[in-house]
Each structure stands twice: as C-alpha cells, then as structure tokens.
Amino acid sequence: MAQGYAEQWVNPERAGQLECLICHCVARDAVATQCCGQFLCLGCWEQCQGRSTTCPHCRQAPASADPANRDRREIQNLEIRCPNGCGATIALLAKERHMESGCTHRRVRCTDCGDDVVQKDLKNHRELHCAVLFEPCQVCGEKVRVGSMQAHMEARMTAEFQGTVATLAQEVSEQKAHVAQLTQELQGLKREFATSGSKDAAELKQELRDLKRDFRTSGSKDAAELKQELQLLKQGQAKLQAHLDSITGNYSASTVDTSRGDSFRPRYVRTATNCDLFPRVHLF
Ligand SMILES: [Zn+2]
Ligand SMILES: [Zn+2]
Ligand SMILES: [Zn+2]
Numbered sequence: 521m522a523q524g525y526a527e528q529w530v531n532p533e534r535a536g537q538l539e540c541l542i543c544h545c546v547a548r549d550a551v552a553t554q555c556c557g558q559f560l561c562l563g564c565w566e567q568c569q570g571r572s573t574t575c576p577h578c579r580q581a582p583a584s585a586d587p588a589n590r591d592r593r594e595i596q597n598l599e600i601r602c603p604n605g606c607g608a609t610i611a612l613l614a615k616e617r618h619m620e621s622g623c624t625h626r627r628v629r630c631t632d633c634g635d636d637v638v639q640k641d642l643k644n645h646r647e648l649h650c651a652v653l654f655e656p657c658q659v660c661g662e663k664v665r666v667g668s669m670q671a672h673m674e675a676r677m678t679a680e681f682q683g684t685v686a687t688l689a690q691e692v693s694e695q696k697a698h699v700a701q702l703t704q705e706l707q708g709l710k711r712e713f714a715t716s717g718s719k720d721a722a723e724l725k726q727e728l729r730d731l732k733r734d735f736r737t738s739g740s741k742d743a744a745e746l747k748q749e750l751q752l753l754k755q756g757q758a759k760l761q762a763h764l765d766s767i768t769g770n771y772s773a774s775t776v777d778t779s780r781g782d783s784f785r786p787r788y789v790r791t792a793t794n795c796d797l798f799p800r801v802h803l804f
C-alpha cells in the first residue's frame with residue numbers, strides 16, 4: 521500500500537521529482553539517505569530498515585536517513601486538484617480542511633432528516649426535498665408538502681372529478697356513436713324492407729297478370745272446345761231427330777196395335793225451351 525501522496529497534481533513534472541524510491545508516490549514525511557541522498561517516505565524507509573539495514577538504493581550498510589525538511593515544506597505546498605471534482609485547486613496541506621469544510625462537493629448530513637447530501641445541494645434539499653417538508657396524504661399516499669395538504673386534497677378531488685367527467689363524456693360519446701350506428705342500420709333495414717316490399721308487390725302484380733292471361737287463354741280454349749262439342753251435339757241431335765222422325769212415321773203407318781184397346785203409343789214431345797238442344801222422350 522502506497523505510503524506517499526497520490527494526488528491529481530497541478531504540476532505533475534515537479535511532483536515526479538519528489539517521488540519515494542519505494543512506493544513511487546510523492547514522499548510523505550520525506551527522508552533522504554545519508555549514503556546516497558535517495559528520497560523516501562519515512563514509512564517506506566522504516567519498512568526497509570525493518571527487513572535489512574542495507575540502503576535500498578546503493579546497498580551501503582548500515583544505512584541511515586534524515587528528515588528532508590525543505591522538501592517536506594515544498595511537498596506540502598504542491599498544488600492539487602480537489603478529488604471530489606469540485607474544480608478547486610488547493611495546496612496539499614490545505615486538502616484536509618478543504619474536504620472537511622470548503623469543498624462544495626463534499627457530502628454533508630441534513631440535520632433535519634439525517635440524509636447525506638452533497639453540500640452544494642443542501643440548500644435546495646432543505647427548501648424542496650427534505651423529508652421533513654412532507655407528510656403522506658391520507659387519501660392517495662403521495663408525499664405532500666407540509667401546509668399544503670388541504671390544497672393538495674382539493675386539487676386531487678378536482679382532478680378525480682374531472683377524470684370522472686371526462687370518462688362519462690367519453691362514455692356518452694361512445695353511446696352516441698352506437699346510437700348513430702343503430703339508426704343507420706335501422707334506416708338501412710327500412711330501405712331494404714321498402715324495396716323488397718315493393719318488389720314483392722310488383723311480383724304479385726306480375727303473377728296476377730300471368731294468371732289472368734293464363735285464365736283468358738285457357739278460358740277461351742275451353743270455350744272453343746265447348747263450342748265444338750256443342751256443334752257435335754247439334755249434329756247428333758239432327759241425326760237423332762231424323763231417325764226419330766223416320767221411326768214415328770213407320771209406327772203411325774203400320775205398327776199401332778188397336779186390339780189392346782188402350783192408346784199405348786210413344787209420343788215425342790219437344791219442349792219449347794230445350795228444343796234446340798236435346799230431344800225429350802215422354803212415355804204416357
Ligand atoms: Zn514511499
Ligand atoms: Zn544509499
Ligand atoms: Zn473540493
């Protein structure tokens with residue numbers, strides 16, 4: 521472990537000339553050997569002498585060393601940069617004081633909350649972030665600045681109310697959109713219904729026309745058939761009449777049996793209404 525000073529030297533070249541032979545840091549409590557004037561930390565020198573009385577540089581034995589007082593003063597006045605990175609340049613001898621009280625990057629304890637805070641941030645911490653400035657909100661658990669709890673809770677409730685209103689507004693607009701969609705669908709259905717209704721009506725009309733036409737066609741066909749049948753019947757009637765007339769003529773001329781004493785004879789009577797259609801035979 522290094523006994524000497526390991527710092528960020530402002531003048532590293534000069535610092536290098538004051539290094540300890542053993543630890544290669546700038547000599548702490550520097551001593552110089554009597555034999556060869558070599559430069560060492562007092563601690564490094566004593567460690568060497570504990571193992572051997574020989575000079576660690578020129579091997580003379582027994583070796584001895586004296587405090588290098590002039591160099592000690594120079595070393596104590598060498599400038600270093602603050603190891604905390606505060607940017608300060610200070611003499612080595614002022615380092616401890618700087619680190620304890622002057623350095624703006626040193627960590628200090630907030631006496632209010634006990635937290636370690638970088639010194640330059642302490643004021644800010646005390647004013648804005650220190651735990652004693654806050655208390656937990658009993659509603660939301662958030663840390664709220666002491667004295668502003670009421671405002672916080674009011675703001676929180678307002679926000680919640682506005683959130684609820686916004687949610688409701690959102691729901692209403694969704695419902696509106698839904699209703700609009702349903703209305704549109706309903707209109708579509710109505711339109712479809714109207715179209716299909718009139719289509720059905722048109723179809724029915726057409727069917728009716730077809731039926732009428734069929735009826736006329738078949739009716740007139742039937743009428744023609746009937747007419748033809750009627751003609752045939754008329755012809756048949758004429759033949760029958762002729763036949764009957766011939767029979768009647770023969771009978772009246774030759775076959776009346778007067779011996780029976782009754783007037784049994786067939787009579788052929790024509791009724792006035794049906795005379796053109798059918799012969800009616802009446803037996804008396
Ligand atoms: Zn040393
Ligand atoms: Zn020596
Ligand atoms: Zn500093």
Ligand SMILES: [Zn+2]
Pocket residue numbers: 630631632633634635645646649650651652
């Ligand atoms: Zn604090």
Ligand SMILES: [Zn+2]
Pocket residue numbers: 657658659660661662672673676
């Ligand atoms: Zn709250």
